[in-house]
Amino acid sequence: MKQFILISLFCFITTQFSFATDIIVLGLFKGRAIVKIDGKQRILKKGKVSPEGIKLIFADSDVAILEVDGKQQEFKLGRHVSTTFKKKESAEAKIMPINGMYTTAGFINGHPVHFLVDTGATWIAMNSHQARSLGINFRYTGKRAMVSTANGVAPVYRVILDKVRVGEIELSNVEAGVLEGNSPREVLLGNSFLNRVEMQRQGQVMLLKQKF
Numbered sequence: 141m142k143q144f145i146l147i148s149l150f151c152f153i154t155t156q157f158s159f160a161t162d163i164i165v166l167g168l169f170k171g172r173a174i175v176k177i178d179g180k181q182r183i184l185k186k187g188k189v190s191p192e193g194i195k196l197i198f199a200d201s202d203v204a205i206l207e208v209d210g211k212q213q214e215f216k217l218g219r220h221v222s223t224t225f226k227k228k229e230s231a232e233a234k235i236m237p238i239n240g241m242y243t244t245a246g247f248i249n250g251h252p253v254h255f256l257v258d259t260g261a262t263w264i265a266m267n268s269h270q271a272r273s274l275g276i277n278f279r280y281t282g283k284r285a286m287v288s289t290a291n292g293v294a295p296v297y298r299v300i301l302d303k304v305r306v307g308e309i310e311l312s313n314v315e316a317g318v319l320e321g322n323s324p325r326e327v328l329l330g331n332s333f334l335n336r337v338e339m340q341r342q343g344q345v346m347l348l349k350q351k352f
Contacts, residue, residue, distance in 0.1 A: 163194065165204055165215045172196075173204040173215075231350040233307025234342075242346050243326070247305040248274050253327050255306065257346065259339075261330030264304065264316040270327055271318040276301075278318040287317065294319055304333055309350040311336055 167174035171186045173196055184196035184206075195207040204215045235244045235257065242257035248264075251274045258265075271278050282297030297318040304314040306329065315332040338349040 163206070163208070163215070165217055168199055168201050168204055168217055170200050173199040173206075175204070175206070175215075231308035231310075233309055233348045235346040235348070237344050237346070244306060244329075246307075246329070247303070248327070249276070249302050251275065255329035256324075256326040257334075258328040258330050259334060261328045262317070263298070263330045263332040264301065264314060265324055265328040265330055266316065266318055267322055267324060268318055268320045269322065271299075276318065282318060287319075294321075306333070306348060309337060309348060311350075 162176075162178055164176040165173060166176055166181065173184050175182050175184055175190070175194065175196075177190060177192045177194055180192075182190045182192075182194075184190060184194070184199075184204075186196050186199060189195045193209075196204065197207050197212055198205040202216070205212050206215055207213075233244065235242045244255050244257065246253055246255050253270075253274070255264075266274075268278070276299060278297040278299050282299040285296055285298055286293055287296045288294075299316050299318060301314045301316050302312065304311050311333060314336075334348075336351065338347075338351060340347040340349070
């Protein structure tokens with residue numbers, strides 16, 4: 141019950157603005173496209189989003205399908221398009237404290253979790269039971285090490301999480317530590333995630349902002 145009592149309410153803020161952008165397809169390959177966006181050359185991979193907010197949906201040697209402001213468009217080699225769309229300036233999450241603790245809903249590799257924000261934790265940290273429920277085969281994929289905990293020195297398995305999402309902030313290849321047993325009781329959102337976002341305090345509110 142404690143975990144549910146501590147779960148904070150959170151909201152997301154996305155500041156948007158309209159702007160014009162020029163897109164030219166310079167090269168096409170299977171699953172990749174070389175695109176010039178507002179004069180900057182980008183190599184886009186299928187499913188990835190450029191810093192300008194352009195997402196490659198599909199590409200082969202003949203055509204690329206790009207998603208611009210939620211709409212998919214077909215591009216041939218050399219095609220030039222000037223368009224206006226809204227781009228997210230940033231993805232943010234506001235986390236409200238409850239009883240002095242910051243907890244928030246999130247996802248690890250697509251699985252829902254509840255995080256306890258811990259700025260003193262080196263990595264995202266979880267116990268072995270939580271890792272198994274998330275489908276993390278830490279004994280096979282992890283590197284074993286020793287760490288100091290409140291209960292003394294304990295073994296930990298260092299693993300890489302494919303995706304970690306908090307609010308609208310999603311990061312790839314995030315380091316985590318899995319400890320044997322029941323500790324920590326909650327999944328800790330540590331500095332392997334927090335150091336890759338901007339973290340601010342607005343009064344008692346913790347604001348996380350994705351870096352681009």
